[in-house]
Amino acid sequence: MAGDGYIVPADPQAQASLNNKTSVSRSWILIDCRGEGTILDVDKYAIMQRVQIHARDLRILDPLLSYPSTILGRERAIVLNLEHIKAIITAEEVLLRDPLDDNVVPVVEELRRRLPPVTVNAFHQGQEYGGENLGGQNDFEAGEEDESPFEFRALEVALEAICSFLDARTTELETAAYPALDKLTSKITSRNLDRVRKLKSAMTRLTARVQKVRDGLEQLLDDDDDMADLYLSRKLAGASSPVSGSGAPNWFPASPTIGSKISRASRTSAATIRGDENDIEELEMLLEAYFMQIDGTLNKLTTLREYIDDTEDYINIQLDNHRNQLIQLELFLSSGTVCLSIWSLVAGIFGVNIPYLWNTGHGNMFKWVVLLTGMACAFLFILIISYARYKGLVGS
Structure with missing residues (x-):
């Protein structure tokens, strides 16, 4: 070193x-x-x-x-x-x-x-218990048979750690997002909108991270040659198989770890000779397990995104409803303003202080004209509102 x-x-x-x-x-x-x-x-x-x-x-x-x-x-x-x-x-x-x-x-x-x-x-x-205990040797060999290669155990720890890490971040996001979305649907305020905006941004970033890990595992699972390249112990056994016969007896008593490696190497070499070098079932099962876990995490984020989209649709419907109410109010005010303008116009014409022939001798005519004009304007207002309801412009 x-x-x-x-x-x-x-x-x-x-x-x-x-x-x-x-x-x-x-x-x-x-x-x-x-x-x-x-x-x-x-x-x-x-x-x-x-x-x-x-x-x-x-x-x-x-x-x-x-x-x-x-x-x-x-x-x-x-x-x-x-x-x-x-x-x-x-x-x-x-x-x-x-x-x-x-x-x-x-x-x-x-x-x-x-x-x-x-x-x-x-x-x-x-x-x-003694070197002649055949039962102990059988147990050791059985345990040795069940032991996964070193690189797979290390790979499993890394996959388990990253899947658990992303799943924990997803759970934290769900815990914060769902109450915030429910609170926003009950009361639309700038504070609630800003909080949901930040949570949506965090969800987008987390989804991208989960998607990258999922794509990496999927790409590896789709290629058998790439998975076969991960069998480092098998490669090591294939490289050392020509000389393993003379070295194994001397190393095994001194170091049990090295002895178990050489024993595994000899068995892997024998499997390679039998044509099992393309056997990737163990690694495939390992990767599929964590692929399903990371895919489940991605499904949680997808469900959360759909819930956010549904909440946005609901808020947009509420805003459209408020906008329609404002339009109705504006229509009422505009119709009333038109009718009042007509009534004011007639009242203004009769109220000017200018002498003209048809006004002479008709002192009570002004009151009747103003009253009839007001009734006509009210009827016009009702007619406009009825027509708007008939066309569906305002609610009943």
Whole structure:
């Protein structure tokens, strides 16, 4: 590790000092198959040399660049970019970027808890009861058979973490959105409208994030060759099968972990010879489970979007109703203004102080003309309103 950069043990003091560093993009945590973590402060060239990937693959994990969520299988590593989880998985270790991030810390703890294989403890327990205990050996072999490859266990932890994270954000959004929408339907105010607008923006951003993760899993599930590239242990076993016969007996007593790996490698090599190298059922079942989970989260967001759209339609109907009421009021006022204008015109003509012939000797005629004009204007007003109701312009 001398050429890989400066290595610091994973203790609280090292994490505190790492938190003060300005170059956060250089911080990685390495978790091996025993669940032990080591903080690394190395550059990208050391990472590329360690896991043997290209610069374009490492660029996908750059937090300063925006790349879609993806799971890429390479010759000796899996490049994993799922939102805040940016990791490189090999057949024996996991490199996780930005381990001090609040969203990444739970992933690190879960990897430390779940990556150590159970078969090692079973092997030690079998040795405590004696090497000739065939039942213990059978239990160890059975546990070994049931153990998933290291890269799949690490991948499962990452998928479970990102699916749980997005589902939790969706639940929080639902908890805040539904009461706000119900409150808006009961009382339309600027404050309620602004709150719903912010929640809708948050829902749009969260939907885009969930959709990217779902598209990444769907794209991987649609290509069997890409899924076959994720079987790193199978590739490792195929590469070491010519010499595995002589090396296995010497390594197995010294290290149970290495012995179990070699035993698995020999069985995987035998499966490859039988033509099972295209068997991707285990990985396919793993990906389908989390694809269904992320698809369920997307369905929740879709249901929330439909509820928001229904609320918007309801509010638009209410606004249209208020607008129609204002139009009715305007029609009443306009009709009344027209009738009053006619009545005022007649009253004004008879009320001018100008002598003319037909007004001479008819002192009471002015009162009758004004009264009849008022009755005619009232009748005209009723006629206009009746015609508007007949045409459906106003409500009954």
